[in-house]
Structure formats: structure tokens, C-alpha cells
Amino acid sequence: MNISPLKAYLRPNGSWGLRNHVLVLPLHSALSSSARAIEEASQGAVAITHDWSGEIDADLERIISTLAGFASNPNNFATIFLTLDSPNERRIIERAESLGLPNVVHLSLADAGSMHKLVDVGILEADQLLTRALLQERIPAPWSAIVLGLECGGSDALSGITANPALGVASDMLVDLGATSILGETTEILGAEHLLAARAITPEVGVEIVNTVLRYESSINYEGIDLRGAQPSRGNIEGGLSTLEEKSLGAAKKAGNAVFTGVLEYAEVPSAHGLFFMDTPGHDIEQLTGFAAGHVNIVVFTSGRGTPTGSATMPVIKVATNTPMATSLKDLIDLNAGTIADGIESLSEVGNRIFNEIVAVANGKETKAERGGHHEFSLSRLYN
Amino acid sequence: MRKILILHSSDNVAVCLSEIIKGEIIEQDGKKFSALESIPRGHKIAIANIDLNEGIIKYGERMGHATSRINAGSHVHVHNVLGDRLASSDS
Amino acid sequence: MKMEGFDHGTRGIGVRDYQLILPSVVCSTHISRRIAKDVNAVTFSHQHGCGIIGADVAGIGDFFASLADHPNVSSVLVVSLGCETIQGQELAEKLVTKNASTKYQIIQDSGGVEATVTAGITAVRSLQESYPTKRRPLNDLRVGISASSNSSIANNLLEALSALDIYTELVGGKSPADSFSHLMEKKVHLILSFPTGDQPASGFPLIPVINIASDSALHQAISADFDVPAGTPVENIVKLILEVANGRETIAEINKSGEILAPRLVRST
Numbered sequence: 001m002n003i004s005p006l007k008a009y010l011r012p013n014g015s016w017g018l019r020n021h022v023l024v025l026p027l028h029s030a031l032s033s034s035a036r037a038i039e040e041a042s043q044g045a046v047a048i049t050h051d052w053s054g055e056i057d058a059d060l061e062r063i064i065s066t067l068a069g070f071a072s073n074p075n076n077f078a079t080i081f082l083t084l085d086s087p088n089e090r091r092i093i094e095r096a097e098s099l100g101l102p103n104v105v106h107l108s109l110a111d112a113g114s115m116h117k118l119v120d121v122g123i124l125e126a127d128q129l130l131t132r133a134l135l136q137e138r139i140p141a142p143w144s145a146i147v148l149g150l151e152c153g154g155s156d157a158l159s160g161i162t163a164n165p166a167l168g169v170a171s172d173m174l175v176d177l178g179a180t181s182i183l184g185e186t187t188e189i190l191g192a193e194h195l196l197a198a199r200a201i202t203p204e205v206g207v208e209i210v211n212t213v214l215r216y217e218s219s220i221n222y223e224g225i226d227l228r229g230a231q232p233s234r235g236n237i238e239g240g241l242s243t244l245e246e247k248s249l250g251a252a253k254k255a256g257n258a259v260f261t262g263v264l265e266y267a268e269v270p271s272a273h274g275l276f277f278m279d280t281p282g283h284d285i286e287q288l289t290g291f292a293a294g295h296v297n298i299v300v301f302t303s304g305r306g307t308p309t310g311s312a313t314m315p316v317i318k319v320a321t322n323t324p325m326a327t328s329l330k331d332l333i334d335l336n337a338g339t340i341a342d343g344i345e346s347l348s349e350v351g352n353r354i355f356n357e358i359v360a361v362a363n364g365k366e367t368k369a370e371r372g373g374h375h376e377f378s379l380s381r382l383y384n
Numbered sequence: 385m386r387k388i389l390i391l392h393s394s395d396n397v398a399v400c401l402s403e404i405i406k407g408e409i410i411e412q413d414g415k416k417f418s419a420l421e422s423i424p425r426g427h428k429i430a431i432a433n434i435d436l437n438e439g440i441i442k443y444g445e446r447m448g449h450a451t452s453r454i455n456a457g458s459h460v461h462v463h464n465v466l467g468d469r470l471a472s473s474d475s
Numbered sequence: 476m477k478m479e480g481f482d483h484g485t486r487g488i489g490v491r492d493y494q495l496i497l498p499s500v501v502c503s504t505h506i507s508r509r510i511a512k513d514v515n516a517v518t519f520s521h522q523h524g525c526g527i528i529g530a531d532v533a534g535i536g537d538f539f540a541s542l543a544d545h546p547n548v549s550s551v552l553v554v555s556l557g558c559e560t561i562q563g564q565e566l567a568e569k570l571v572t573k574n575a576s577t578k579y580q581i582i583q584d585s586g587g588v589e590a591t592v593t594a595g596i597t598a599v600r601s602l603q604e605s606y607p608t609k610r611r612p613l614n615d616l617r618v619g620i621s622a623s624s625n626s627s628i629a630n631n632l633l634e635a636l637s638a639l640d641i642y643t644e645l646v647g648g649k650s651p652a653d654s655f656s657h658l659m660e661k662k663v664h665l666i667l668s669f670p671t672g673d674q675p676a677s678g679f680p681l682i683p684v685i686n687i688a689s690d691s692a693l694h695q696a697i698s699a700d701f702d703v704p705a706g707t708p709v710e711n712i713v714k715l716i717l718e719v720a721n722g723r724e725t726i727a728e729i730n731k732s733g734e735i736l737a738p739r740l741v742r743s744t
Contacts, residue, residue: 029652030677032520033732049520051736053650053674084675084693109675110692114699115730154558154583157399157426160443161389191447191469220470231470233525235558240399240427242440242460243448243467250443283525285501304426305558307502308588322426331587341401343385372588374505378522 002177007138007363008145011074013100016145018297018362019075020136021046021313022129024082024122027067027089029053031082034115038080038122045080045126046312048377054086058383064088065267066379068095069293073313074147077133078103080125082118085110099269099295103129138364143177144273146362149296149314150183150254153284155232156239156304156321160250162350163302163321163337168256169351170300170358171275175258180273182264182296183255186216187231187282191245192252196277200260208263212279219382231282239304254302266380267293284309285378288316298362300354308332309376310369315361318368319354334368388412388429392444397428397460399442404429410457420457428460440465478720480546480613480664484606485574487546488613490664490720493517493681494599495551497539499566500524500559503582507554510595514603516552517680519735525559536561536569538737541660543570543577546617547681550576550602552595557583576606616720617642619658619682621651622669628687629669631709639713652736655679659735665719667712676700678727680735683719686727687712702726 009017024047026035032049039047048070052063071079071092079101083089085108093106105125112118150171152159171181183189189196193213200206232241241247261274267290270276280290284307291299292313299314301307304321306329320326323338335357339345361367369375388398390413404423409416415431423429428442434454439446448467454460480488494516498507504520511518523535539561543551551570555563567579578598585591618636622629624647636643644661648654651670658666659682666684670676672691678684688694688701698704702725703712719725727733 028675029650029734029736030675030732032734033678033730037731049734051522051652051734053652055649084673086673110696112697114697115675115732116699154556157428161391161399191467192445195445217470233558233560234562237462238558240424240461242428242462242465244470245445245467246440246442246447249445249447285522305556306583306587307556307558308506308582309502325583329583329587331589341389372505376501376504376520378501 004141004143005359005363006141006143006145008141009077009136010139010141011100012102015074015100015295016141016297017074017077019313019315020077020133021075022126022133023071023076023079023312024126025067025071025079026082027092028084031109034082034119034122037119038126041123042126043130045130046375048312048375050377050379052379054084054088056088059381060088062266062382063379064092064095066289066293068092068099069267069269069295070289070313071096072099072101073292073295073297074100075297075313076101077136078105078129080105080107080122080129082122083108105129143174143179146174146179146298146358147270147296148174148179148181148358149288149291149299150181151284151287151291151299151301152188152251152254152303153301153309154303154305154307155236155241155247155250157241158321158338158341159302159304160253162340163319164250164253166337166340166347166350167254167300167302167319167354169348170354171254172256172258173351173355174358175275178273180270180276181255181258182270182276182278182291182294183252184278184280184287184291185251185282186212186279187244188248188251189213190217191248196252196255196260199257205260205262209260209277212263212277235305264294266290269295281380283378283380285376286380288314289378290380298358300358302337306332308369308372308374310367310372310374312375312377315367316369317357317361332368332372386412390431391442394444395441396430396432396434397440397442398431400425400427400429417456420455421459423459430454430456430458430460432456478613478616478717479610481549482609482611483546483549484576486544486548487662488611489547490613491547491681491683492549492608493547494602495543495548495681496595496599497543497551497553499539499553499555499561499563502556502559503554506582506588506591506595509592510552510554510599513596514599516599519680521735521737523737524561532560535737536566538656538660539566540570540573542681542735544573545659545681546662546664549608550606552599552602553577553579554591554595555579555581557581576602578602613720615642617644617663618716619661619663619666620645621648621654621658621666623647623671626669628709632667632712635709635713650674651677652734653738655682655684655733656736656738665716667716676727676732678725678730678733680733683725684727684733685715685719685725700726
């Protein structure tokens, strides 16, 4: 039972990739269209785009960690950086290398001579890297190769009863086997933090969980922001969720019952195995970006309303909380947990199905989001 | 099939597993009451009388408070519930 | 020089004839791109529409509305996920009040990705049929200038254009993308951009951008990305402006470079 059926790509620093992507990462927003052009013309490179134009402000360090962590996600065989060769861009590349990125290609616009030439060089580099990536084989990997991200979005009142606790079952099974699992979305544990803190490995970790929520709560109060309309969102309210606390109590079920090993900053890479909490926004895409930057290599995303969201680097498994949505949005849902509310399956049966799907996808099975080519990206900013 | 799901013994609300029609009699888990209004699937129904400002309990935990008296069988949602934290009082 | 533009009804006369596929939330950007590709329309990626609070809810809605109301836009398809803070349907309804040639498609109500793409393409085609291209004389060209206010060449251009009775607007934002967005809200037909020496040439999906180089090392190294070399006389630039207004493509248009940057006021939650 404890022998892992996993096969993955071993990286030089000992981490494991469940995919072998060649990522094209522009480090300036003006190079976004070049990155996209390279993706479209190459034989399978993936590109992301973003809106950072090198601004040096209070969010700079967060942006550097995010881009460097994303570039060095173990699912990336290589990252092609498109830059203006500024000092901060060079810092991002150095940080990505120190985080274990095995293959780095740095293309500067000035060296290429024009956007057009940058795209041409980028396509050549991408295709060469893709050829090399194809030569690398998956080898048997331990359970600890899995770093699972727990995500929910477009929640409804069934989220906390069906998909989230079923994902909790799968997460507990993986953590027991030695894998890592990360819960995020500080907004969405507000009201449930005392339950999570009670499961912390040490009193200090418990205090850290509570303080992370308090820090968030006081920053929102301090700015005098009215969360109505955003939390719970209008979609949540239509789905039957009435308060932020109710949403949080349901959202926290994703983390099962395992002990919390530690708290991570946004985009921080965990240095041990076990269950972690990462301080991220509730915005689905910013949250997924933080996970990818924190070297999560596979995500399970539960949804009541349905979403096409995917990631350029992590496979994202979509689990529906209710059968009507799973039926109507077939081409974006991988698994239906609505069977629990229908009285057809038990929580542990669905938990086992999610576990098996995680293993299959880790070993290369394509998710619906991967098949559709969905890979949204969003930089998280605290100071706008 | 179950009409409602009570998640914890101390809860005063339950989740409707299918749409509830006004006047429907709900008899489950030792409780019996009639639905005072129609309630969509996935939304909450009061399974006890809840006083103004009393806590709304779901999953055995407090998820907010009542902004008016809520009778058993009523729809429990944003029109009569407010979160205790990060919620404005004028909604 | 006589100019001819595109009659876009209440939006005005445009110098380009673009259909806009407007994702109301980051989650619908990929599907928007698939639709746009199929029907040769303009779309853009952004990170907004959900988890936004306070002033941003109205602010980003207004920003999207001004994109949809731009004179270079012939018709608009709003693509919404369904559960986001900015509801696609409401956004479209708000846009319809300004302009009839607006439709919307909601992913969560459409039966999934492929069904949304198919329905979206059908909707855009029917907009094309209902609102065919009509050419009209253009008498009130509006030119935006993205430059720091102390740029002498930008100020000389302002004077030259004013002398021709051409409306001008100068914005010096924190980046070209930021300035372009502000100029878009001012409904300029085309933009002259003077990026600082450390910034590259850039474009904007709905508006032709003429990039003017400085003598910085970066700009010299990538001179092919600029329409106008450093030191070009003002009258030559004015001539180019009129040509671009009449349809000549800028290098940023040829390269399809540049993104639309929606300004954000508040942190996300």
C-alpha cells in the first residue's frame, strides 16, 4: 500500500516534476505579446502574461518572489525569460536558479534587436528545449513527490458538504503517505481559524495561523473596505452561502483532519512535508499563482458554479460540488462529488476517487483544463 | 432521499438537498415542521426558532447572527443573517 | 488631408474597425481569446473582475464600459463566467444602454467551454451582419500623447496639432500601458508614445500607437520597433499621424504588441 505508483521527473535539487513544461515568462508587461506569440508558434511551450512593467514599489519583493517561484516550479523543465535586462529582472532569474530551475534561457529585447526578432529567437529556443524535455523520462517517485494545492472557487452551500470534505479525505491520505498538501486563501479561513489552529503541530504554529487571519482582518478594517459584493461573492450568495464565516467553515474542510505543520508566506516554498497553510488572497487566480510559485505541482479545485481555470505549470483537477453543474459543464469538470448530496456515494468513496485521480494526473493523465489550454495568471499585489 | 441535511447536533439550520416548496412538511432526524416559504437547493432552512441576534450554528460552529427573529421552517440567508466579522451592519 | 473613418454609431467615427471580445473576469480571458481568434476580433487578458472590492468594483466596470464605448469599436461581445463580482450580464446591460451592438455570453449558463466558444462565435457573426462596416469622413481626429509633461518634442507636437484643430490629450502615467489606458478613456483615436529610454515600444489592442524613439541605448538597439527615429522633425510626425489615421498600420499593430492594463485602486481580497 505504501509503495508509490508514481512516476515523475526528478530535478537536480531533488524535487519532482509531474509535468515537463517549457515556460515562456516575460518579465515586463510589454513583452507579454511576444511571449504569447512564442507559445502559439512553438511545438508546445506555455506562456503566461502579466501587467508588471518593472515598477519599483511596495509590492516589488512580492512580485519578484512570485515570478521567480513560478519560473522554478518543479513542473518546468526550462524557463525562457524575456527581459529588458534590468537589475530586478536579473534578480528574478538568479532567484529562480537558486530555487532549483534546471534550464534557464535569458533573452533580452536589446540583444534580439526587435520584438519580431525576439519572437523568432524565442521560438527556436523553445523548440530546442522541448526536444530535450521529451528525452527526459519519468522515473519511479516516492509519495513525497506530490505537493498538492487545495483550492476552491465559485463555492455554493454544497461545497462544505460534498467536494471540500471529500478533498479533505484525499489530502489526509496523501499527507499520511508522506506527501505535502497546502491550504490557501486567508479570506476563506476567516471564521474557521480557531479550528485549524487547534490542529497545529505546535502552539506556535497555531498562533501563526490565527495571527495570519488577524493581520488580514485588521488590514481590511484599517482600509475601511466593505467586503460585501466580494466576500461572500454574489455567486456564493446565489449558491446559498450567507456569511464569510459560513464560506470559511466549508472551505476549511478541504484540509481534512491532518496536523498543520506550518504557515507559509505567499509564494513561499515549503521546506518540509505535511500539511501547510499559505497566506494567499481568495482571488482564485492569484491564489493559484501563489501555489505555483510555492512549488505546488498539482492542484485540486472544487467548485459549485464551475470554472474553466487552469495553470501554465500545474495540472488542475476540477471537482464539482453538485451533480447539475457537473452535468451541464462537462468539458470543464473532471470529477463529480455531488453524488454525496444525491445519496449515491459516501464521503470516503468520493475521497478515494479524488485520491486516485490525483495519482493518475500526477502520472500524466491530462486534466480538462490542460486539454482546453486554460492557463490564467494573475500577480497578487497588496498595495495595488 | 433526504430533503435536508443537519450537519451537527447543535446546529439550528440545515442545508436543503433539493428545492423545498412552501407548505411542505419536513419530518427528519426527530424533527417535524412545515416549510414557511420555498427555499432553493443548497440554501439553509431554520430547524429551530432563532431569536434576534442569536447565533446561527452550522457545522457545530457559529457562522453569524440573526438580524430578525427566524421561525423554524424559514429560509435563512442574507436577508436575516449577518456575519460577525468583516460585515457591514446596514445590509 | 481628407480623412475617412468608420461609422460606429453612437461611439463616433473610428480610425479602425474592431470588434471587441470583452472578458468580464480573468476566468473568461482564455475563452475570449479563442472566440476572438476565430472571428478576427480584438481581445485582451486581464486579472480583474472577481475578488475586487471597494472603489474597484465600479472603477473596473467603468473602465470596461469605456473600452466598449470607444470610437474604434464596432461591436462588443461580453464573455462572463457567471459567478464573478462584475456580472457579465449586468455589464453587458450597462453597455447596451450606451450601444445596441453589444451581446453577452455566460459560460456557466452556456453548457461549458466548447458550447460558449461556439455560441460566442455565432453571436459575433450576427453582430457583424447587423452592423456592417460603413465608411464616413472623419472631421474630428483625437490624438493622445503618452509622454512626460516636460518632453519638448511632445510639447512641440501638441502645438502643431492644435494649430491643425486636432484635439490632443497628454498623459504621463507610471508606464506606457497605464498612460494608454487613460488615453483610451479620453476616447483618442490614436496615440503617440514617447517611452522613456528604459522602456520598450508598445501598443494597445484597440488603438494604433505610433512609437517615437529617444536616443537611449535601448531604443537604439531596438530601433526596428519604433515608427519614428529620435530627432525626426515635427512636421514628419504630423504627416505620419494623418496616414495612420487613414489606415496605415503602425509597427506595434503589425507586431500585435501591447496589452490593455485595467487600473486597480484597491488590493485584492
